[in-house]
Amino acid sequence: MARPRPRAPTETSPAWRDGLVIASHGRHCVVETPEKERVICHPRGKKSQAVVGDRVRWEASEDEGTIEQVLPRRNLLYRQDEIRTKSFAANLDQVLILIAAEPEFSEAQLARSLIAAAAEGINTLIALNKSDVVEPFERAWERLAPYRRMHHGVLPLSLKASPEVDRATLMKLLAGKTTLVLGPSGAGKSTLTNLLAPHARASTAEISQALNSGKHTTTSTTWYWVDDAHTTALIDSPGFQEFGLHHIEPMQLAPLMPDIAEHAGACKFYNCTHLHEPGCGVIAQVASPHHPGGISPSRYRIYGELFAELSQPRHK
Ligand SMILES: Nc1nc2c(ncn2[C@@H]2O[C@H](COP(=O)(O)OP(=O)(O)OP(=O)(O)O)[C@@H](O)[C@H]2O)c(=O)[nH]1
Numbered sequence: 538m539a540r541p542r543p544r545a546p547t548e549t550s551p552a553w554r555d556g557l558v559i560a561s562h563g564r565h566c567v568v569e570t571p572e573k574e575r576v577i578c579h580p581r582g583k584k585s586q587a588v589v590g591d592r593v594r595w596e597a598s599e600d601e602g603t604i605e606q607v608l609p610r611r612n613l614l615y616r617q618d619e620i621r622t623k624s625f626a627a628n629l630d631q632v633l634i635l636i637a638a639e640p641e642f643s644e645a646q647l648a649r650s651l652i653a654a655a656a657e658g659i660n661t662l663i664a665l666n667k668s669d670v671v672e673p674f675e676r677a678w679e680r681l682a683p684y685r686r687m688h689h690g691v692l693p694l695s696l697k698a699s700p701e702v703d704r705a706t707l708m709k710l711l712a713g714k715t716t717l718v719l720g721p722s723g724a725g726k727s728t729l730t731n732l733l734a735p736h737a738r739a740s741t742a743e744i745s746q747a748l749n750s751g752k753h754t755t756t757s758t759t760w761y762w763v764d765d766a767h768t769t770a771l772i773d774s775p776g777f778q779e780f781g782l783h784h785i786e787p788m789q790l791a792p793l794m795p796d797i798a799e800h801a802g803a804c805k806f807y808n809c810t811h812l813h814e815p816g817c818g819v820i821a822q823v824a825s826p827h828h829p830g831g832i833s834p835s836r837y838r839i840y841g842e843l844f845a846e847l848s849q850p851r852h853k
């Protein structure tokens with residue numbers, strides 16, 4: 538079915554209403570009205586393609602709606618590989634990266650998600666779940682040493698063994714904010730949203746079903762209100778596993794990695810890549826048996842790998 542042409546951003550109409558995008562499935566999305574009603578909406582052309590967290594103007598048509606305008610975004614967290622760009626969500630206050638003692642997490646994925654958030658100026662929190670699984674937890678905690686030293690710190694959790702304590706700790710960090718929760722499969726994202734927003738999860742499941750007309754799918758991004766007053770929100774999104782950073786230039790990487798950026802000012806050349814240059818302040822600070830406490834070798838290795846990856850010719 539052909540849709541009418543997109544409207545100019547300056548256009549407006551008395552029939553348009555305010556809304557917040559709380560779920561998206563392909564091109565369709567669910568919009569929540571200020572009266573807390575939920576409406577399935579379709580975009581009008583490419584320009585009104587909305588993502589979860591977007592504030593939109595929409596127009597009702599029978600029992601569904603059309604998105605007429607996406608209001609300007611504060612930020613948009615997305616990933617980009619060689620082929621496509623995929624959005625996680627817009628207008629975020631922070632990103633909570635949830636990893637666990639088991640399954641073993643990928644440090645490269647963790648580093649990628651931190652870099653993507655930093656590129657959008659979005660604050661990040663890291664939580665390590667399953668502290669009740671003692672030995673794997675200790676190993677993971679040790680692997681996180683460079684991240685514990687960086688500004689974010691790491692929050693230890695056991696969502697299964699100490700849910701009440703963890704809920705109280707998390708609420709202090711999340712209250713009044715919109716937080717995107719990212720993490721590998723099995724880390725405990727569902728456990729976390731169930732703990733903090735049990736009612737929201739159930740009502741959103743109904744909506745998702747309606748949207749997919751019964752088809753089973755979990756690959757969608759969803760907004761959950763944590764409180765009845767609608768001040769605190771969690772967004773659950775898949776896609777942590779394939780976190781392409783093709784939208785970032787290689788020379789932008791160092792400024793987005795705080796432990797590397799800290800020493801980049803000491804380099805002899807202003808356009809130092811920190812890979813091989815003489816007089817490089819970063820290379821001089823990579824930790825070794827003679828220089829413990831420097832930049833973690835794994836972080837420096839990830840920097841080099843990402844630099845090489847982002848230096849490949851782009852297919853655009
Ligand atoms: N031991 C232990 N297990 C936990 C803890 N939190 C969650 N789990 C278990 O870990 C498994 C994965 O948890 P989920 O919440 O389903 O993880 P998820 O991140 O939503 O995983 P996907 O649905 O695959 O994305 C479940 O069997 C949970 O019961 C914890 O603190 N300790």
Ligand SMILES: [Zn+2]
Pocket residue numbers: 801804805809810811812814816817818819820
């Ligand atoms: Zn350098």
